[in-house]
Amino acid sequence: MAADPAALDARLPPGFRSPPPPVRPQRRSTPAGLTPYLFLIPAFLIFGGLIVYPLIDGIATAFTDRVIARGGQFIGVQNFLTLLGDEIFLRAAWNSLGLTLWVVAIKAVLGMIFALVLAQPLPFRGIFRALVFLPWAVPGLIAGLAWKWIYDEQVGVLTYLTLALGITDMPTYWLSDPKVGLISVGVAMVWHGLPFYTMMFLAALTSIPSELTEAAAIDGAGPIRRFFSVTLPQMRNVIAITVMLSTIWTFNSFHMVYVLTQGGPANRTQILPTLAFEYGIVRSQLGLGAAVLVSVIPIFLVLIFILTQRMLKKETN
Amino acid sequence: MVEGRTTRIVKRVATWVGLAIALFWALAPIYWVVVTAFKTSKEIYGAVPTLVPMLPTLENFEKALFRSEFPRFVYNSGFVAVIVTLISAVIGALAAYPIARMEFKGQSVTARAIVLAYLLPPSLLFIPLFLIIQRMGLIDTKAGLIVAYLTFTVPFCTWMLIGYFKTIPKELDEAAVVDGANRFQVLTRVILPIATPGLAVVALFAFTNAWNEFLYAIVFVYSNDAKTLTTGLTSMMMGDTFIWGQLMASSVIAIVPILIIYIVAQKYIVEGLAAGSVKG
Numbered sequence: 001m002a003a004d005p006a007a008l009d010a011r012l013p014p015g016f017r018s019p020p021p022p023v024r025p026q027r028r029s030t031p032a033g034l035t036p037y038l039f040l041i042p043a044f045l046i047f048g049g050l051i052v053y054p055l056i057d058g059i060a061t062a063f064t065d066r067v068i069a070r071g072g073q074f075i076g077v078q079n080f081l082t083l084l085g086d087e088i089f090l091r092a093a094w095n096s097l098g099l100t101l102w103v104v105a106i107k108a109v110l111g112m113i114f115a116l117v118l119a120q121p122l123p124f125r126g127i128f129r130a131l132v133f134l135p136w137a138v139p140g141l142i143a144g145l146a147w148k149w150i151y152d153e154q155v156g157v158l159t160y161l162t163l164a165l166g167i168t169d170m171p172t173y174w175l176s177d178p179k180v181g182l183i184s185v186g187v188a189m190v191w192h193g194l195p196f197y198t199m200m201f202l203a204a205l206t207s208i209p210s211e212l213t214e215a216a217a218i219d220g221a222g223p224i225r226r227f228f229s230v231t232l233p234q235m236r237n238v239i240a241i242t243v244m245l246s247t248i249w250t251f252n253s254f255h256m257v258y259v260l261t262q263g264g265p266a267n268r269t270q271i272l273p274t275l276a277f278e279y280g281i282v283r284s285q286l287g288l289g290a291a292v293l294v295s296v297i298p299i300f301l302v303l304i305f306i307l308t309q310r311m312l313k314k315e316t317n
Numbered sequence: 318m319v320e321g322r323t324t325r326i327v328k329r330v331a332t333w334v335g336l337a338i339a340l341f342w343a344l345a346p347i348y349w350v351v352v353t354a355f356k357t358s359k360e361i362y363g364a365v366p367t368l369v370p371m372l373p374t375l376e377n378f379e380k381a382l383f384r385s386e387f388p389r390f391v392y393n394s395g396f397v398a399v400i401v402t403l404i405s406a407v408i409g410a411l412a413a414y415p416i417a418r419m420e421f422k423g424q425s426v427t428a429r430a431i432v433l434a435y436l437l438p439p440s441l442l443f444i445p446l447f448l449i450i451q452r453m454g455l456i457d458t459k460a461g462l463i464v465a466y467l468t469f470t471v472p473f474c475t476w477m478l479i480g481y482f483k484t485i486p487k488e489l490d491e492a493a494v495v496d497g498a499n500r501f502q503v504l505t506r507v508i509l510p511i512a513t514p515g516l517a518v519v520a521l522f523a524f525t526n527a528w529n530e531f532l533y534a535i536v537f538v539y540s541n542d543a544k545t546l547t548t549g550l551t552s553m554m555m556g557d558t559f560i561w562g563q564l565m566a567s568s569v570i571a572i573v574p575i576l577i578i579y580i581v582a583q584k585y586i587v588e589g590l591a592a593g594s595v596k597g
Contacts, residue, residue, distance in 0.1 A: 035500050036415030036416075036419045036421040036424075037415075037421065039411045039412060040412050040415060040427065042408040043408050043411065043431075046408065046471045047472075050449065050464065051434050051442070053449070055441075058441075058445030061445065117332055120328075128336060128340065130580075130583060131340055132339045132343045133343075134344065134347060135346070135347070136579075137578075137579040139528065139547065140529055141529065141550065142350075142568045142571055142572060145350075145550060145554065145568055146349065148554070150349060154362075155362050155363075155366070157349060160365070191342070191343075191346060198339075248438055249438070251438070254531070254532045255531040255532065258535070272440075277532075277535075280447075281536055286444060290444045290445070300437075300438070300441065304433055304437065308432040308433055312428060
């Protein structure tokens with residue numbers, strides 16, 4: 001016990017004390033010369049060769065009349081002018097915007113309600129949660145197939161039910177009626193995308209310290225008041241990240257439209273990703289297709305930059 | 318809790334009603350896929366849909382597994398997804414380690430680039446990637462799909478692994494360095510063995526994403542030799558009218574691997590979501 005150097009030091013006059021232990025630098029990591037770059041080479045190759053270069057190449061292609069079979073000539077902003085005068089492009093842009101807005105809004109509200117329900121003390125809560133999350137485990141394409149079968153206009157169960165229950169007296173053309181098609185697509189998107197919201201919101205709900213809501217309850221706030229003035233503000237960050245991530249994914253739900261309507265009837269349910277596919281690949285006008293994609297890049301860059309910022313901030317906290 | 322009796326009852330009733338609605342909404346479409354898979358064609362195309370198959374049959378599964386191209390599509394999907402998962406786990410671990418642990422110029426830019434790449438939707442990239450894959454001569458091959466899928470699995474794996482690596486105490490690396498290990502040995506002998514559960518979850522996610530992918534698969538591949546199950550199923554859907562029994566049976570088969578992953582990793586899925594996008 002006499003070997004305790006600190007105790008020994010304390011009894012010595014100042015000049016004879018051992019030097020203080022080196023202060024550990026408060027760095028997060030150790031400097032490492034070239035090594036980190038060696039580790040990053042494969043990732044850099046993928047990032048540069050398969051993401052950055054294609055993006056630049058794609059933007060360049062949007063200014064050419066390139067088709068699949070041959071390289072194109074530079075034609076300036078001609079493709080964009082064509083698109084601006086193209087009724088189908090304008091409708092697809094409008095559809096994309098409207099669909100994304102209402103699908104995301106419904107998912108956020110329903111996701112919150114479902115999360116609140118699943119946060120309550122219930123018997124078999126784990127099983128109920130897993131079942132409510134189940135659509136998330138269904139591959140998106142198969143979710144589309146399932147709804148295609150439900151919406152089937154000859155023998156589909158939805159047409160049968162709406163007729164049998166007297167909700168409608170005429171069969172509804174869920175996918176081929178221009179007025180209904182996009183709504184049907186959106187409902188299928190809500191079904192498949194909802195569990196992500198429910199999971200994220202539930203995780204956030206259960207991490208709110210219960211003292212907060214209890215304190216509010218003691219102060220006389222009712223459950224609704226507590227939700228809006230305590231719970232919701234606590235979840236602000238999670239809600240923002242969830243909604244932004246989901247906005248990107250919803251806007252790009254190519255597969256749902258492709259499986260359910262292929263953009264039809266008469267391009268009424270076309271969204272921008274399916275239109276880019278239609279122009280660029282099906283009609284092999286790569287230049288025009290690329291121009292459709294390039295026209296949405298600015299919106300996405302803003303969204304992605306904000307989101308990146310938030311996710312990195314969370315990560316370092 | 319200072320709550321009145323009526324409030325409690327109202328709350329309980331609302332909870333159960335909400336739960337019933339949530340369960341019905343989530344499960345009814347899945348139930349409908351599964352029962353359809355077990356019905357005879359006559360029943361499927363009958364005038365009145367039946368809630369339970371009258372004459373349950375395995376005919377649709379038999380057709381899907383032994384008398385269609387479907388098994389080939391499943392094989393292709395599995396092959397592509399496994400290779401993509403292996404490559405991106407390796408590249409992801411290599412890239413995540415210095416970002417989580419070392420200090421170098423451009424570190425924060427690199428981290429940012431990875432998140433950006435992770436968020437970039439495939440629908441922005443498919444036309445330019447088509448040009449690249451065409452130039453590489455890989456259109457209509459599984460190799461082309463593997464190359465394309467790396468664009469989303471590598472950033473994803475890297476981003477997730479950065480989070481996992483940061484949870485491992487730094488003292489372990491430092492001790493190994495003191496013992497004379499180089500950085501690569503630290504990663505393979507110290508970090509990865511500890512991060513195995515995290516690595517497994519990340520790999521499962523990457524596998525699922527590759528298995529489910531549709532857009533690149535439909536743009537880059539058109540022959541049955543390389544088609545994956547997602548594009549295979551759509552071509553079956555477009556090719557024939559009275560095929561719903563077989564399609565639903567195929568869908569059930571295609572969901573099974575993902576469902577197994579889901580059940581095995583369920584505990585980690587929410588954590589994974591939290592680590593990937595809402596850490597802390």
